Amino acid sequence: MATRAEVTPAWQRGKVASWLVTTDHKRIGILYIATSLVFFCLAGLMSMAMRAQLTTADSDLIGPERYNELVTIHGTAMVFLFVVPILAGFANFLVPLMIGARDVAFPRLNALSYWLFLFGGLVLMLSFFADGGAAQSGWTAYPPLSLETPGSGQDLWILSLHILTASTLAGAINFIVTIQNMRTRGMTWTRMPLFVWSIYVFAWLLVAILPVLSAGLTLLLLDRGLSVGGLEVQTSFFRPDEGGSAVLYQHAFWFFGHPEVYVMALPAFGMISEVIPVFARKPIFGYKAVAFSTVAIGFFSMLVWAHHMFTVGLSVPLQSFFMVASMIIAVPTGIKIFNWLATLWRGNLNFDTPMLFALGFISVFVIGGLTGIYLAAFPIDWQVHDTYFVVAHFHYVIMGGVVFAIFAGLYYWWPKMFGRALGERLGKWHFWLLFAGFNLTFFPQHFLGLEGMPRRVYTYANEAWEGWNTVSTVGSWIMGVALLLFFVNVLRSRKGPRVGNDPWQADTLEWYTTSPPPPHNFDDVPYVTSARPLYDLRRRLRETRGIRALY
Amino acid sequence: MRALLALAGLVLVVAVAAPPALAQQWTPLAPESPNAEEIRTSYLFVSIFILGIFVLVQGLLLTFVVRYRRRRRERFQDGVQIHGSTKLEVAWTAGPVLILFAIGTFVFLALPGITDPPEARASDELEIRVEGRQFYWQYEYPNGVVAVDRLRAPAGVPVRLVVTAPDADVIHSWWIPALGGKIDAIPGHVNDTWFLAERPGTYPGQCAELCGVEHAKMLAVAEVLEEDVFDAWLEERAAEQAEVSLELGEELWEGVCAKCHGSAGEGGIAPRIAGSPTLSDAETLERVVRNGVRTMPAVGAGWSDQQMRALIGYLRESPPNGN
Numbered sequence: 001m002a003t004r005a006e007v008t009p010a011w012q013r014g015k016v017a018s019w020l021v022t023t024d025h026k027r028i029g030i031l032y033i034a035t036s037l038v039f040f041c042l043a044g045l046m047s048m049a050m051r052a053q054l055t056t057a058d059s060d061l062i063g064p065e066r067y068n069e070l071v072t073i074h075g076t077a078m079v080f081l082f083v084v085p086i087l088a089g090f091a092n093f094l095v096p097l098m099i100g101a102r103d104v105a106f107p108r109l110n111a112l113s114y115w116l117f118l119f120g121g122l123v124l125m126l127s128f129f130a131d132g133g134a135a136q137s138g139w140t141a142y143p144p145l146s147l148e149t150p151g152s153g154q155d156l157w158i159l160s161l162h163i164l165t166a167s168t169l170a171g172a173i174n175f176i177v178t179i180q181n182m183r184t185r186g187m188t189w190t191r192m193p194l195f196v197w198s199i200y201v202f203a204w205l206l207v208a209i210l211p212v213l214s215a216g217l218t219l220l221l222l223d224r225g226l227s228v229g230g231l232e233v234q235t236s237f238f239r240p241d242e243g244g245s246a247v248l249y250q251h252a253f254w255f256f257g258h259p260e261v262y263v264m265a266l267p268a269f270g271m272i273s274e275v276i277p278v279f280a281r282k283p284i285f286g287y288k289a290v291a292f293s294t295v296a297i298g299f300f301s302m303l304v305w306a307h308h309m310f311t312v313g314l315s316v317p318l319q320s321f322f323m324v325a326s327m328i329i330a331v332p333t334g335i336k337i338f339n340w341l342a343t344l345w346r347g348n349l350n351f352d353t354p355m356l357f358a359l360g361f362i363s364v365f366v367i368g369g370l371t372g373i374y375l376a377a378f379p380i381d382w383q384v385h386d387t388y389f390v391v392a393h394f395h396y397v398i399m400g401g402v403v404f405a406i407f408a409g410l411y412y413w414w415p416k417m418f419g420r421a422l423g424e425r426l427g428k429w430h431f432w433l434l435f436a437g438f439n440l441t442f443f444p445q446h447f448l449g450l451e452g453m454p455r456r457v458y459t460y461a462n463e464a465w466e467g468w469n470t471v472s473t474v475g476s477w478i479m480g481v482a483l484l485l486f487f488v489n490v491l492r493s494r495k496g497p498r499v500g501n502d503p504w505q506a507d508t509l510e511w512y513t514t515s516p517p518p519p520h521n522f523d524d525v526p527y528v529t530s531a532r533p534l535y536d537l538r539r540r541l542r543e544t545r546g547i548r549a550l551y
Numbered sequence: 552m553r554a555l556l557a558l559a560g561l562v563l564v565v566a567v568a569a570p571p572a573l574a575q576q577w578t579p580l581a582p583e584s585p586n587a588e589e590i591r592t593s594y595l596f597v598s599i600f601i602l603g604i605f606v607l608v609q610g611l612l613l614t615f616v617v618r619y620r621r622r623r624r625e626r627f628q629d630g631v632q633i634h635g636s637t638k639l640e641v642a643w644t645a646g647p648v649l650i651l652f653a654i655g656t657f658v659f660l661a662l663p664g665i666t667d668p669p670e671a672r673a674s675d676e677l678e679i680r681v682e683g684r685q686f687y688w689q690y691e692y693p694n695g696v697v698a699v700d701r702l703r704a705p706a707g708v709p710v711r712l713v714v715t716a717p718d719a720d721v722i723h724s725w726w727i728p729a730l731g732g733k734i735d736a737i738p739g740h741v742n743d744t745w746f747l748a749e750r751p752g753t754y755p756g757q758c759a760e761l762c763g764v765e766h767a768k769m770l771a772v773a774e775v776l777e778e779d780v781f782d783a784w785l786e787e788r789a790a791e792q793a794e795v796s797l798e799l800g801e802e803l804w805e806g807v808c809a810k811c812h813g814s815a816g817e818g819g820i821a822p823r824i825a826g827s828p829t830l831s832d833a834e835t836l837e838r839v840v841r842n843g844v845r846t847m848p849a850v851g852a853g854w855s856d857q858q859m860r861a862l863i864g865y866l867r868e869s870p871p872n873g874n
Binding site: 063064065068071136137138142144145148150240241244245246247280281282283285286287288289311312313316320323324327328330331334335337338339341342344345346347348349350351359362363366367370371373374377378379380381382383385386387450451452454456457458459460461462505 | 580587589590593594597600601604605608609611612615616619620621624626627628629630631632633634635636639640643644647648651654655658659661662665666718719720721722724726728731732733734735737738739740742755756757758759760761762763764765766767770820846848
């Protein structure tokens with residue numbers, strides 16, 4: 001790689017410039033993760049503002065327009081600017097390392113994906129300063145409401161999502177090609193790390209669903225009216241008063257929107273499947289079942305979208321189909337949970353911070369999965385749909401599930417990314433405070449929903465709802481403190497001790513190279529003989545030479 | 552093994568005992584109509600399995616965490632190298648399938664009682680048209696009586712609600728928790744739902760689909776009256792409406808105008824209108840209400856002359872004083 005350094009122009013070697021022009025998947029991965037954490041903080045502050053407003057009945061801390069902006073941008077940012085891109089960041093950093101490759105298949109396309117993500121995100125965040133403020137119709141942007149809001153916030157929201165879609169599509173294609181073609185010698189499909197399996201399905205899902213979202217958003221944009229040069233375009237796909245259908249958009253949105261949940265969940269599952277075996281000192285229980293359930297979830301996730309539309313008045317046979325399909329997804333999800341539990345069985349469990357987050361993940365994700373069964377049963381959904389019960393449900397899945405997995409991943413792979421570990425003491429405080437704060441914030445919201453409190457209301461008059469709302473707000477402060485501790489930990493880790501190339505004695509190829517890895521990743525890659533190449537290598541060394549660890 | 556048996560016992564106890572014990576806080580509101588009742592029953596039936604699985608998974612997790620923690624073993628010592636078990640995989644695939652089959656069957660059996668009123672009572676059904684509008688509910692009774700936000704209905708009579716929204720409006724969702732599930736009010740679509748309340752009382756609810764700035768203020772209340780009281784009200788209101796119904800006027804002011812302009816016209820998210828000459832100028836008022844002005848939507852699009860008269864009459868009788 002010395003030759004590479006020689007052809008790099010001098011101006012590109014600077015501390016900042018080298019990051020701006022980088023096409024190295026590891027640096028792009030870190031850029032993705034850092035940028036999405038910034039957006040996470042912004043969207044998190046928005047949610048704390050909303051919680052503050054809802055603490056008491058008839059509060060007027062935040063007005064209705066501002067509140068609706070916060071609802072909209074919080075949701076959109078958490079999905080499009082935090083969860084999906086941070087997972088793409090992990091995928092960027094890890095996939096080539098895990099499959100023993102030099103880089104992704106299209107490094108420059110990869111850089112383009114990142115920069116599109118950054119600018120798409122900036123468009124969304126800056127839309128608060130647009131004429132008329134940010135979009136106010138929720139992250140789902142149902143017409144006709146999203147057609148009638150004046151100002152340019154909604155248009156910028158559409159523009160931002162278009163940019164992010166282009167970014168994500170390019171990234172997805174990159175991952176598919178990389179995983180398909182660049183696996184090292186011996187790494188057959190059934191020896192691939194489960195995280196790579198999850199990214200493979202994640203990428204295919206994105207390719208399948210994003211074009212549908214783009215189409216829906218384009219029609220929405222045209223319905224809002226567009227003037228290009230002298231050309232005025234004004235369509236009425238979703239305008240009932242002009243003969244359009246208000247429900248059509250919902251189909252397009254949810255055909256994307258529901259698989260998007262699994263786009264977020266599958267890589268989280270993948271990370272959990274990497275972390276638990278390492279800290280249980282066991283192979284994953286039922287590798288093939290876990291890999292196959294990933295594919296099954298991906299497939300079925302495209303057949304369940306109308307369970308978000310049980311109250312629009314679809315015919316009963318149609319609702320029945322979507323109920324059954326939604327319930328079927330619970331089966332492969334259950335397979336995963338039971339296999340994780342079985343991986344713990346008769347293990348040698350170490351409770352380092354990544355493991356705490358992984359176990360916490362199982363505990364809270366199960367709750368989110370189970371409340372989903374109520375929602376899949378459509379008559380019950382007629383009662384709890386669009387209430388705080390649903391808010392609690394999807395936060396248990398995405399905040400409790402996916403975000404816990406993301407933290408497990410951050411604590412687990414941090415030493416590989418930077419050569420230094422995050423502090424264990426602060427890490428444990430971070431975990432327990434987040435776990436307590438999370439449950440305190442979201443569990444009571446189930447009760448609020450059952451008592452009749454709808455979601456997306458900026459205020460409520462019913463004083464009976466005040467108690468649980470106050471508890472929920474207090475919980476959100478505890479989560480805020482927990483996240484603050486995480487960032488303190490990050491800053492401190494810059495001076496933390498170096499922990500070596502393989503601090504956890506893990507099983508997958510990324511731990512074979514140095515921490516952080518060199519630009520070319522590997523000087524050599526061992527021939528892969530199972531899903532745990534490093535375990536095999538350690539065993540051979542032990543048996544032939546009596547050496548107990550790789551490093 | 553003994554630990555696992557104890558866990559299984561715990562699962563069973565919790566699954567059977569918990570639903571009734573927690574029925575207050577953990578279930579949809581006290582139902583007052585057979586459809587809401589059936590939904591609640593389905594919810595409780597599903598809860599048996601949900602709580603069982605919850606205790607099973609959390610129990611296994613805790614048991615394993617305690618039982619297989621490292622203790623005095625070396626940090627990187629291998630656990631028992633077990634790669635899987637086909638029997639177990641089949642078991643935890645088939646088990647959930649059976650549970651979901653049970654849940655699905657129960658829901659389908661309960662469904663007719665949720666979608667339709669009891670057949671014997673269907674003949675004397677009362678049909679009320681419900682329109683969701685930014686940001687109020689407008690009801691129209693078969694005899695032409697119009698009401699806003701407060702839905703009066705007779706006790707012991709099945710009420711069929713035909714739910715929709717004007718073409719130029721947005722999507723709303725009709726929901727009175729005690730009287731059944733919600734149904735969306737969608738421009739260009741006509742949906743329907745029903746309830747049959749046996750006990751007179753007032754049952755609150757509100758719009759459940761984000762519909763704009765004052766979505767949170769789009770409250771609805773169902774007031775179930777004894778049948779003869781209801782009939783008397785309906786007749787009286789019809790007679791009153793033929794002239795100028797002040798009761799309707801007040802409902803319109805509170806439901807349509809006050810949510811943005813304040814109940815004394817003192818201003819809120821919309822400007823102060825107390826003392827505005829428009830309020831006493833019938834012609835301008837009608838134009839503004841019917842067509843909207845600037846950011847104010849056409850809240851009164853499609854109103855009958857009776858409605859317009861009622862609002863004008865009410866404002867003349869008791870103009871908002873601004874505080």
